[in-house]
Amino acid sequence: MKWRASRFLLAAAAVLAGMATAATVHPGQAGLHVPPPDRRGEEQTYLTFPEWFLVFSPAEYADWLQQHPPTRFPFFAHVGQFWSAYGHVVAATRGRYPFNGEYHTMICVIGASTTVEYTIKGVYDTLVGRLSQLGLPANATPEDRLAAGVERDYVDFIRVEPWYKFDFVTPLRRLWGGTPWWGPHALRKWERRYALSSEWLTKAAYGWLLGMATHEAYAVPKDTTLAVVRNLPADLPADVRQLAHRGDEYLLALPRYQGFGDAATALSARGTAFEEIAGNRGTILVSVLAPRDAPPPGYTRVLFTQPVLTKPGQQREVLQVPVDKLGALLDRYANTPGAIEHVFDY
Known part of the structure; x- marks a missing residue:
């Protein structure tokens, strides 16, 4: 993978080495075959699903934000779907393929990170976000509309690049420099400023650290x-x-x-x-x-x-x-x- 999983991958999780390209024929076999340096184990078609679920879930969230408030998004159910899917992957690969300990470690790391993130969001939006949203339509403030646009940009980005390369600083600058400080629904405006600033600052710092660790520890995977x-x-x-x-x-x-x-x-x-x-x-x-x-x-x-x-x-x-x-x-x-x-x- 291009390590879709590296969204929440710590330095302990493994990335497959880059591979060379050249045509080859297996000894004793007729016909053309993918050369050994470019082969990947069949189990990886299963193991990559949990990684990609962490693209599918933000994509669903981005679609939801276009017409609904974030307070009603099923964060906890998405956590359940991730771990349930991983269970199916384990069952499908157990005994059929050699155990890929590094990949399973990586999946557990990204799963735990996502569980923490979604739990915080779910609890916060249930206890605080719903209060500031009370009586308002979706995207009632410039801050809400900015968040919806950034989420869409983020999903488009992580389909092709690791999450930690996403620029969270520019949305922060737009939040504080390009969005009116005062206006209708002031309570909702300032609650969103707090929530979005906390999220984007944390992800910017974590992404920078993760990018440094990944750069130092791993070769660039082949694309x-x-x-x-x-x-x-x-x-x-x-x-x-x-x-x-x-x-x-x-x-x-x-x-x-x-x-x-x-x-x-x-x-x-x-x-x-x-x-x-x-x-x-x-x-x-x-x-x-x-x-x-x-x-x-x-x-x-x-x-x-x-x-x-x-x-x-x-x-x-x-x-x-x-x-x-x-x-x-x-x-x-x-x-x-x-x-x-x-x-x-x-």
Whole structure:
């Protein structure tokens, strides 16, 4: 991962080393394969879900803030969803793969950090935030509107970068320098100033420390995922590169993380079929947002489902998909914007 988990990763949690790219063929095996330095264990498609949940949750919060006050967001239920999902991941990987102690340690660290953050927010907004919000519509003050915009910017940022690189100082300057000090709903204004200043100052300081520790301790992870495909289109997506080919098989470099799903969807729409991703020809995890009564494709297995707590009737289906069926799944949802939430590219 680009260490989506490094949002709350302490120096004790491990980051995989950067890897080199080169085409190779396994001894005694015909055909093209992802070279050993670019392979990642299949268990990582499962282990990366808890990390990405900490993108999905802030994204849900950012959507909620557009029309609702933060005081009604289900912080405690999201904590429960994180740990429940981790339990499913443990059950799915136990005994099937070697135990990845470093990754599990990292998940526990980010989970504990999120639990503390969401508990503080939930308790504060229940006891204090609701009082200042009493009788007011959502986003009644400039401070509320600023917070909603910053949360959206934050989510867009952490889809591609570690959270600790986000600039929390600029919103603080806008809060105190670009927002009127006085105006309607003064109690709510000053309560929000206190709450947002406390949050952003803490995250700015913690992020700076974490960034220093990560820079000193770990190599920069690679930002590509290599895949072996068939049916290469004449017009490759702009962020996809061909590295090698043998017969009708092609070795491609796709962007990693959020960009992998976008690139894979574009390739699938052009008729490309996946055979191997990051050295894996077995299972890849995909999360789909769908109505609760929508059955998943028969070639998938449901690892677990979660209700989208702020969108009644919608659920997150976490599907185990054969690598060679990934294109079929992406094509199935191609005409439903937002249905494919994430492809967990190891």
